[in-house]
Amino acid sequence: MPMTTAEKILAAHCGRDEVRPGEIVMADLDLALANDITAPLAIEEFRRSGAVKVRDPRRIVFVCDHFTPNKDIRSAEQVRLIRDFSREQGIENFFDVGEMGIEHALLPEKGLVLPGDLVIGADSHTCTYGALGAFATGVGSTDLAGAMLSGRAWFKVPVSMLFNYRGRPGEWTGGKDFILHTIGRIGVSGALYAAMEFAGPAIHALSMDDRFSMANMSIEAGAKTGIFPVDEKVEEYVRGRSGRRGRSFPADEGAEYAARFDFDVSGLEPQVALPSLPSNVRPVGEVKGVRVDQVVIGSCTNGRLEDLRAAARVLQGRKVARGVRVIIFPATQRIYLEAMREGLLEIFIEAGAAVSTPTCGPCLGGHMGILAEGERAVATTNRNFVGRMGHPRSEVYLAGPYVAAASAVAGEIIHPARVAGGDRPGEEN
Amino acid sequence: MKIQGRAWKFGDDVDTDAIIAARYLNPTDPAELGACLMEDIRPGFACEDVRGGIIVAGANFGCGSSREHAPVAIRGAGVRAVVAESFARIFFRNAFNTGLPIFESADAAKGIVEGDEIEIDASEGLIRNLSRNETYRSQPVPPFMRELIASGGLLSYMMKNLNQEGKKK
Structure with missing residues (x-):
């Protein structure tokens, strides 16, 4: 059976030839992320389970970006908890003030996410990495604790929806306007539980930064993830950033989509x-x-x-x-x-x-x-x-x-x- | 398992910032989080009256941020369950992973009004409105999720599986 990009990435991470929307799979993760708000809950859950060591410290990332530089005493204590845990567990990808950035800008920049990766993050905007052709999705702290423990997470295979963009927008219109326009059209639950797949000539014409803004807001349409094609701009972006190699999973001819949308962005005004x-x-x-x-x-x-x-x-x-x-x-x-x-x-x-x-x-x-x-x-x-x-x-x-x-x-x-x-x-x- | 309580009604798209505002996210204690439940959209909501109640809401309940503090705050305030027309997906996961009973039913969301006395039969997937003598059916819980609950949550489930794999080796 032909598969969409989201289905192919999930199948590749649970050792299967094929997965179908609606089934629940346990899949191996390339990376699991948490921040200074969500990591403390995850660490508490991890300890409560009786676990001692994380499965693979190289696949865990903590970024202290929400209430940092520490806004008050309690925030400072949250960050200290993460700092101590990272030291104890040998987690090298712990980013503190001075080297941290906003997590979803930082991870791609550091080459920590690559095309074809399966990533969960205890932050809803984890879907940003879809710009790189990864399957990335937000989860809660308990899921993150589960990932620290086992290197895995469960996924209900989402249906996919195809969003095609064509035409040349004006000079003041960018990726943010595309995605606001799209959410305005389909609503905040228009892609609930679904994988949004972005395609079309107007998408290939966008810069990486514009694609990151779009993928970032897939969650605002209720989506599980928002995935972009891996073209030469993505390859150029990831070149030299990582020792690992990414993989491209283009959708198969005849793959099934729960819905298809076509947007002509010619003359699209900036959106608010x-x-x-x-x-x-x-x-x-x-x-x-x-x-x-x-x-x-x-x-x-x-x-x-x-x-x-x-x-x-x-x-x-x-x-x-x-x-x-x-x-x-x-x-x-x-x-x-x-x-x-x-x-x-x-x-x-x-x-x-x-x-x-x-x-x-x-x-x-x-x-x-x-x-x-x-x-x-x-x-x-x-x-x-x-x-x-x-x-x-x-x-x-x-x-x-x-x-x-x-x-x-x-x-x-x-x-x-x-x-x-x-x-x-x-x-x- | 049966859950009974008074209904507290909310509309569509109740987001996690409304459930628990970000400024309250640095403690992790359920009771402390519960004291701030729904503060920005319904000031004074988190009080003694709500303890033992059931939240009944429209579509896309729990949209927005991934904060697990949202289901934790709901439980922390003493709310027993949430019934909604639909749930945002991260909230849905978090509710199961943290043990907050949730039920999806468009009929219940429509039929129940504030103050109705509700009884939920979790194993049958039935929601009874005792005040109006109506019964609504909720979406069945997938077998995997039932296994998660039976194992005592995600972490115990994973621990159990890891131990079994270890024995096989």
């Missing part, structure tokens, strides 16, 4: 998700008169080098509007360094933005940019749920880096072309 669901999406031109108090540019969705370049393109030679606080988070130390060498950080600071060390902080209302009652933010992050970035009566609008940077300059949500010129928005053609 209004409070308080990622599916509440409008083209930016329809969002009028929305004043903002804070702009956050960063996160596992849009904190990579190209996102920073996009923000810098808009902010160069301009000033942040009075009364707007702008916080920019490069996602990893390497991205931070490259942004510095390219002069992007100087552009940000000259414009009046704060630039921070990598952290997930504000995205989940943890620290480093919490909103007060009634305040409103535009963020390049992935969730705009009630209270996500602070007070239950604060609001988050999700967008890509161009819209976020332009809104910082204008003080309200605005099409980037109206701040920085270039391609005009539809209404002015």
Whole structure:
């Protein structure tokens, strides 16, 4: 029987020729990840089971990125617990302040995930690695403890859904806009339990950073994973990053999909998700008169080098509007360094933005940019749920880096072309 | 196994930030987490009255983050079970892995209103609405998940299997 990419990767990891949607398989993992919020629960579970040694310390990664640099005493104690456990178990891929980055930007950068890998992470945005052609999915802490114990996890083989993209988008539209547009169309449970498979000429034309943003938000459509084809851009990205070799699992001719969607992205405007669901999406031109108090540019969705370049393109030679606080988070130390060498950080600071060390902080209302009652933010992050970035009566609008940077300059949500010129928005053609 | 309690109603897409906000994620103690249950969408929800109750919600319950603190907080607040039209997938796993009984039933989600007295027969997969004299059927629990529960959770299940493999060698 022909199989989809997701089915082929699962089959290869449980020693089977074939798996079918709906069956439950126990599969061998290439990697298991947890962060400073989810690892402590996993470690407690691991100890409670009576286990002494992890199965394979090389396949475990801990990244302390959520409440770090430690925001308070309890967070500091959580991180210490992980640090001690890593030392005790010989886990070398423990990333502390100074070398850590936001986990889903850091792992691909370090070459820890490769095409064809099967990865679980105790973080819902683990699906980001689908950009590399891996089957990667978020789980809870107990699953992670199980992976530490046995090197395995159970999976219900998901149905696959095919998302095809064609056409050439405008210059202010990127991967974030594709995925917001898609979630706006299918809803926050539109791909519930399913594997989203991305395909088409407009996907191959996207950069890796754009693909990471898209794969990252598959979970916001309820998906188990979101997988991209392994093309020359993926091969180029992973080259030299790892001693292991990746594998490509292209879907078979005639593979079965539970649904197929076709998107023509020609002329697609930048997209904005209004409070308080990622599916509440409008083209930016329809969002009028929305004043903002804070702009956050960063996160596992849009904190990579190209996102920073996009923000810098808009902010160069301009000033942040009075009364707007702008916080920019490069996602990893390497991205931070490259942004510095390219002069992007100087552009940000000259414009009046704060630039921070990598952290997930504000995205989940943890620290480093919490909103007060009634305040409103535009963020390049992935969730705009009630209270996500602070007070239950604060609001988050999700967008890509161009819209976020332009809104910082204008003080309200605005099409980037109206701040920085270039391609005009539809209404002015 | 029978579970009985008063119904507490919620809508669609209740996300894990609503169940337990991120600012409360640095303890791991169930009672402490339970004290903050649903605080942002229903202030004051986590109180004595909720103890022994059953949450009844719409579609996609538990969407969003993978935090296992969500099912742990629900149990920590003394809630006995969650009935929903559907569950987000990570929450679904986490509930089974941590021992929170959950039941998928669109009819129950529609038929039950706040304050109804509910009795769930877990082995039969039946949800009885004692206040309205109605019965709803829940989606059957897959055999593998039943085995997980019978083994006492994921870790015991894995321990057992590893020991058996060790003996074979």
